[in-house]
Amino acid sequence: MLSRIAESLYWIGRYVERAEDTARILDVHLQRILADPWTNEETAVRSLFGVMGMAVTEGPYTSGRVVDLLGLDQRNPSSVVGALAAARENARGCREIISSEMWECLNATYHGLSSVRRTVEQQGVHAFFRWVRDRCAVMAGLTDATMSRDEGWKFLVLGRNVERVDMTARLLRTHELAGGSIPSWLTLLRSSGAWETFLRTYRGALDDRHAAEFLLLDRLFPRSVFAALSAAESCLADLEPDPGRAGVATDAQRIVGRARTGLEFRGADELIDDLGPVLTGLERTCSQVNEAVSRRYFRQTSAVLWTSGAVA
Amino acid sequence: MADLFEEYRLGPGWDEMFAELGVPRESYEALHATLQPLSSAELRVRAEVLARAFLDQGITFALKGVERPFPLDIVPRIIAAQEWRSVEVGVAQRIRALEAFLADVYGAGQVLADGVVPRRIIATSAHFLRAAAGINPPNGVRVHVSGVDLIRDEQGTFRVLEDNVRIPSGVSYVMENRRAMAQVLPEVFAASRILPVESYPGMLLRALRAAAPAGVGDPTVVVLSPGVFNSAYFEHSLIAREMGVELVEGRDLICVGNTVAMRTTAGEQRVDVIYRRIDDDFLDPVHFRADSVIGVAGLINAARAGRVTIANAVGNGVADDKLLYTYVPELIRYYLNEEPLLPNVDTYRLDEPGVMEHVLDRIGELVLKPVDGAGGAGIVIGSQAMNHELDAVREKMLANPRGWIAQREVKLSMVPTLVGDRLRGRHVDLRPFAVNDGEKIWVLPGGLTRVALPEGALVVNSSQGGGSKDTWVLAAPDDTIPFEVPHLPADPAPLTAAGRPDPGPGGTDLAEQQQQQQQ
Structure with missing residues (x-):
């Protein structure tokens, strides 16, 4: 498989996941900001910008601004609209590899983006976020149903899971940064669609500790950090035909494996007491994996740079 | 408008x-x-x-x-x-x-x-x-x-x-x-x-x-x-x-x-x-x-x-x-x-002496309810009821005073x-x-x-x-957050803001050059 194609597939996975997760996070938080009398809008909005990595230095810090910058901004590839556009752009570059149904799904979504502002104005932001979730689910379903489980699939799934780790870590940090102004971690469970599973798992024991434990460590819930890391790890292992005899073959595997074991073999209490550094570490892990994967699979040689006038 | x-x-x-x-x-x-x-x-x-x-x-x-x-x-x-x-x-x-x-x-x-x-x-x-x-x-x-x-x-x-x-x-x-x-x-x-x-x-x-x-x-x-x-x-x-x-x-x-x-x-x-x-x-x-x-x-x-x-x-x-x-x-x-x-x-108990007569006289202004009805079933509103409905309910009330109450509308x-x-x-x-x-x-x-x-x-x-x-x-000014679940303490020293999400590949130069003519 061409490196360029592999890279596009990896980024389709990442961008679609990013669009979905951002939509989920914004949906729940915006609703929370409005419906909860104890949430201070400015603090909550600042913290949202902070964890989503948006350097916003000037006000106003309103929920309308969140929708504009993190939801509807075409030029920002980490906004919902921007991520969907970027996913489609990547798919355009590998139309011959992905199934036509996947391409159609992303393309139709892209064309739907032109009317989202009107949707938001007429029906409210929730309708928009819901539509995004639906489209991402269709994409995931088509990918699952029409793509053969070859190398390309591994790259796409790898991208999806790396992004998922990053997004869940950011989600967990919204509480950290808000300094308790967001009333409960239970909100975060709703963001990741984990609320009902969590309730069934922990029954009456509804507290923050369990919520954090669930989102970080649950083995069975597909959006937990642990589950996403494990999925990424197995993709990376499959991508190396010859594992060799000692350790693992690639840097990416080492980084992901270390992060996974760091979660797996530390008690939940220990993790939670040390939550800040753990989450920062996870974010760093994602960037490092990203680099390592790029180096290993996408650019085995560094780009050649021609400069004029230097020939002598 | x-x-x-x-x-x-x-x-x-x-x-x-x-x-x-x-x-x-x-x-x-x-x-x-x-x-x-x-x-x-x-x-x-x-x-x-x-x-x-x-x-x-x-x-x-x-x-x-x-x-x-x-x-x-x-x-x-x-x-x-x-x-x-x-x-x-x-x-x-x-x-x-x-x-x-x-x-x-x-x-x-x-x-x-x-x-x-x-x-x-x-x-x-x-x-x-x-x-x-x-x-x-x-x-x-x-x-x-x-x-x-x-x-x-x-x-x-x-x-x-x-x-x-x-x-x-x-x-x-x-x-x-x-x-x-x-x-x-x-x-x-x-x-x-x-x-x-x-x-x-x-x-x-x-x-x-x-x-x-x-x-x-x-x-x-x-x-x-x-x-x-x-x-x-x-x-x-x-x-x-x-x-x-x-x-x-x-x-x-x-x-x-x-x-x-x-x-x-x-x-x-x-x-x-x-x-x-x-x-x-x-x-x-x-x-x-x-x-x-x-x-x-x-x-x-x-x-x-x-x-x-x-x-x-x-x-x-x-x-x-x-x-x-x-x-x-x-x-x-x-x-x-x-x-x-x-x-x-205000409610009338029909099983008490004299009350039934009083209620029947003013049946057109009262609301009549069966005592064990649920979901609004059987309620007759005197002022909105037809004559035959009033007759029917009158008969039922007389037959079973314990089974009915009358209320002011x-x-x-x-x-x-x-x-x-x-x-x-x-x-x-x-x-x-x-x-x-x-x-x-x-x-x-x-x-x-x-x-x-x-x-x-x-x-x-x-x-x-x-x-x-x-x-x-509406919340009163003195209403406090109902913390019904134990909370983790917020981190006293807030962390630095997270980094930007990783950017994908692609640049403008590439896009421009790719737009070359096709014949």
């Missing part, structure tokens, strides 16, 4: 939004200001989104086996903080008195011996169950969940219309209405501070766990539903889901040797607390209707043996009999030595409601839900506001063409 409030008229009842035409009351000012500039077309679009959301999520009630959406009106009903405070304490007081009454009537019967309530009323009540005598619930609570129906009279005073202490339903609409409103009309929330309602399942679960038989460390709670064909099945599943407990039907439970268990793939699992949504009659074929196929044989004996808790307790119906309702103010004085905080609606308060593309005043009531965990009676801030959609109609029940409204209780 069409004005939504065009041709809005103040009705005969207390108008909750307007003190006088065009002048909103203080609690409604923010909402009025948000609605005023909206065109009717805009509001219409939102209302359609709202209706579709309800349909998609399956928020329905079943009427004669057919699922229907429960219409949610787009204009919320607002209750000011101090008004709510009076409702809250009034409802809690009433439940405390009814708890004491139930403990007494299924125990020593002191209230009967003292003649506060005539013994014949209890003896003739269809819902006084001898099988329930002597069952002592573990933490003394019989009314774990209650829904006291309130109305506001012409002067704006909250009055109790009836008590529901058996299996009150409707709380799912309270939660879903709020969720849907926050999704569809978020801007109206921004201007007001509204108390959240989402903690209900948590509070209920806590109360149910507190009611577990003594000595059970980690009690297993289940919700017992009659099954998918029940009109409130949606609510049963929502409550079970939000509490994270099993939703069971009668056939999933077995009772052997006074222990109740549910059949699971891992064998039988003991059940400690049953939040049942099945009528007493069908609960246990051993004691009640022998033909019940949705109950569990032996359940009552297990409860009597103290091995399982049934919530709400069996036999509570004696306390929400509509004739007993007329005695509740006296019960409050008798048990609590307090004056009732929420007055009743109260013009229920009105709230603007979207009818067609204009707002019109429609009558509403209010059902606040109270949860008793044995230490404190907690009233869910909000409750179900039902609205009678036909013009002038006074019966708000969903089975009679009623809809509902989201009910907002």
